[in-house]
Amino acid sequence: MYWKILLFVLMTFVSIAGIAFPIVEKPSVWYEFPFIPGLGENAKIIFFHVPTAWLTVIAFLMSCIYGFKYLKSKNLNDDVKAYVANQLGIIFCILATVTGAVWAKFAWGAFWSWDPRQTSIFALLLIYGAWFALRSSIESEEKRATLSSVYSIIAFVTVPFFIFIMPRIMTGLHPGSADDETSGPIVNFKMNENMLLIFFISLIAFTILYFWMWNIGYKSILLKEKIQKNF
Amino acid sequence: MISKSYNLCIKDIKSELRTRYAINALVMFILVAISVILFSIGNEKIQPELTAGLYWVVIFFSAMSGLSRAFVSEEEKGTTLTLHLIATPDTIFSGKLFFNLILTFFINIIITLLYAAFFEGFVVNNFILFLVTFIFGNIGLAISSTIIASIIAKAGSKGTLYPVLSFPILLPLILTCVQLTIFCFDGTSFDNALYEMAIVVSYDIIMVTISYLLFDFIWKE
Amino acid sequence: MIQFLTDNAIYIVMIIVLIVWTGIFFYLLGVDRRIKSIEKEINGDKNEE
Numbered sequence: 001m002y003w004k005i006l007l008f009v010l011m012t013f014v015s016i017a018g019i020a021f022p023i024v025e026k027p028s029v030w031y032e033f034p035f036i037p038g039l040g041e042n043a044k045i046i047f048f049h050v051p052t053a054w055l056t057v058i059a060f061l062m063s064c065i066y067g068f069k070y071l072k073s074k075n076l077n078d079d080v081k082a083y084v085a086n087q088l089g090i091i092f093c094i095l096a097t098v099t100g101a102v103w104a105k106f107a108w109g110a111f112w113s114w115d116p117r118q119t120s121i122f123a124l125l126l127i128y129g130a131w132f133a134l135r136s137s138i139e140s141e142e143k144r145a146t147l148s149s150v151y152s153i154i155a156f157v158t159v160p161f162f163i164f165i166m167p168r169i170m171t172g173l174h175p176g177s178a179d180d181e182t183s184g185p186i187v188n189f190k191m192n193e194n195m196l197l198i199f200f201i202s203l204i205a206f207t208i209l210y211f212w213m214w215n216i217g218y219k220s221i222l223l224k225e226k227i228q229k230n231f
Numbered sequence: 232m233i234s235k236s237y238n239l240c241i242k243d244i245k246s247e248l249r250t251r252y253a254i255n256a257l258v259m260f261i262l263v264a265i266s267v268i269l270f271s272i273g274n275e276k277i278q279p280e281l282t283a284g285l286y287w288v289v290i291f292f293s294a295m296s297g298l299s300r301a302f303v304s305e306e307e308k309g310t311t312l313t314l315h316l317i318a319t320p321d322t323i324f325s326g327k328l329f330f331n332l333i334l335t336f337f338i339n340i341i342i343t344l345l346y347a348a349f350f351e352g353f354v355v356n357n358f359i360l361f362l363v364t365f366i367f368g369n370i371g372l373a374i375s376s377t378i379i380a381s382i383i384a385k386a387g388s389k390g391t392l393y394p395v396l397s398f399p400i401l402l403p404l405i406l407t408c409v410q411l412t413i414f415c416f417d418g419t420s421f422d423n424a425l426y427e428m429a430i431v432v433s434y435d436i437i438m439v440t441i442s443y444l445l446f447d448f449i450w451k452e
Numbered sequence: 453m454i455q456f457l458t459d460n461a462i463y464i465v466m467i468i469v470l471i472v473w474t475g476i477f478f479y480l481l482g483v484d485r486r487i488k489s490i491e492k493e494i495n496g497d498k499n500e501e
């Protein structure tokens with residue numbers, strides 16, 4: 001129960017701090033953010049956009065882990081957990097893509113420009129889509145669970161490649177890219193302590209929120225299955 | 232195990248040569264795809280980058296239309312159970328992989344020859360690099376498509392799902408291969424392309440490992 | 453009034469975000485509670501989770 005209150009307090013703090021704290025040239029008070037060249041006021045999106053992208057990856061990792069668990073145990077509950085993790089994952093993936101695109105319109109002048117990060121998130125979106133397409137095409141529950149577990153593991157294995165090839169193939173516009181001179185890597189250098197603190201609080205709050213939603217999601221599906229079995 | 236998977240591969244080739252369904256359909260598919268591209272280009276002179284992209288587009292889609300047959304045809308003919316009896320999953324996967332490798336190399340050599348004949352931009356300046364790219368790219372393509380084909384064969388809808396499932400898995404490979412092909416056209420030296428080459432090779436190795444590990448679960452389903 | 457609102461647009465955004473977040477939070481709280489009660493009803497006194 002306490003962590004729910006904690007979540008509420010953290011997320012409220014992040015929404016207040018992330019949106020309302022002013023960005024100034026030379027921060028002197030603790031609630032002022034530094035001005036990052038090339039980003040300006042747009043930098044505030046980091047408190048909301050990055051956590052969604054982070055959750056997309058977490059959800060992907062969880063579906064891979066539970067897929068692996070399912071293959072070992074053949075327990076259908078694990079498949080349900082992977083399913084709910086992916087359901088939330090695709091929601092956060094779309095959120096990350098859309099918030100990123102809106103931000104890109106103001107920062108780069110176009111909604112979409114095939115930046116490495118954008119390409120990666122697009123590939124993730126494709127993987128999520130393919131995963132759900134695969135699931136919907138199979139009738140039998142065990143078969144569906146096995147095949148989708150296998151697919152999520154195969155897909156997860158290919159993801160590290162994007163990290164290595166994207167920067168070589170495309171020029172990076174995204175803050176934090178390897179060849180970004182003006183504003184990156186912001187996580188390490190350009191954010192001052194309070195900005196970093198709020199950023200990590202935001203990550204924690206979003207992660208708690210994700211696990212809570214995931215918990216509710218898979219419990220409801222398990223209950224539904226139990227009821228169908230009993231009556 | 233190797234002799235058994237070799238026999239399996241020979242059996243697949245023989246049954247393929249008897250009907251020539253896949254080969255005929257694939258060759259026609261390649262011709263149609265390339266002629267559509269040629270029609271749409273017209274008299275335009277296209278850049279090497281675009282040629283490299285179009286080259287891999289045709290390779291990807293012809294692989295998607297042909298390589299799923301290895302497992303789907305077993306499922307269609309109802310011979311899956313017999314295979315279960317005579318061989319272990321590893322053997323079956325090796326056999327199918329050999330067959331798909333041969334098929335991939337066959338169709339991609341045709342595609343390459345056609346491209347070399349009809350596209351002005353398709354001038355390979357670094358032949359060794361192109362050869363290495365071609366070999367490792369095709370191996371990766373064959374491995375990924377074989378494991379996805381085995382998933383597809385077990386799933387219900389066969390035709391449309393295959394490219395959907397394969398594309399995200401093949402995307403790193405195809406992007407890197409397009410880049411490498413551009414290098415070949417530019418005449419970049421082998422040393423400069425080593426990073427991309429390493430990615431392709433490690434992709435092949437990782438996919439082989441994970442395929443052999445996971446094929447057990449798919450096959451027993 | 454209008455001038456005040458345009459000057460402080462960022463605070464209005466903040467208030468809207470807070471309202472939305474509070475709504476989501478209490479909705480989730482309600483769903484969580486409901487699921488727990490159903491779980492109790494089905495499982496009887498033994499709690500598996």
